[in-house]
Amino acid sequence: MAVMDVTTLQAYCLAKPGAWADNPWDHEHPVIKVGPGERGKIFAFLGAAKVGLKCGPSRDVADEWLLRYPDDATVTGYIGRSGWNDLAWGGEIPDEEILEAVDESYATVVAKLPKKIRPHGWAG
Template sequence: MQRDEMLAYCLAKPGAWVDQPWENDEVVKVGSRIFAFLGNPETGTVGVKCGANREIADEWLHRYPDDASVMAYLGRSGWNTLRLAGAIPADELYEAVDASYEAVVRKLPKRERPAGA
């Protein structure tokens, strides 16, 4: 999967928008919160919330040891970095983004939740 495909998929979510909080690093937010870290164009990864806790998120590490890793700084909260051009099938990458988006939307204040989310 290419980075532009993943970005387009993320932006198709209700209320999704791109932000660049750090130089050359893009994230996709819903409301005021990030649900996907795309980094800079060369990274070829997406950082998503893969579970409510580290134990659940670790399932990705066991299934895809070469293509999934604990995300720096947010890993203890269930965030992983997934490689886009590795062994993880595209449909599983999309499902991971869907789950991350849903987890973030659930925690948004009602006034920030997009219609249709």
């Protein structure tokens, strides 16, 4: 895998079963959703130098990222209380851990989708 950047991360996210890009707020970078159309749920908020991910089922679990990487992990605005963090690349967080966090965010979001709309091929 190439050095982490938004293009590389977007391609990694979109390779997941049922993943698709959406831009509901007309930002520079899309959000990545899983699930069909209007029922799709966001699992990654892409930014120029960071990604917002569901980092645990609760704020307590997500807080472990903040303790391990205080300079590169922050609580995501508005939805942080639900276990979402922004993880910056190019700093202390190894690229492999960011990819693992993407995998976890995806799996957590897919597991909450109704079974009939979960994508085929996800490893749940």
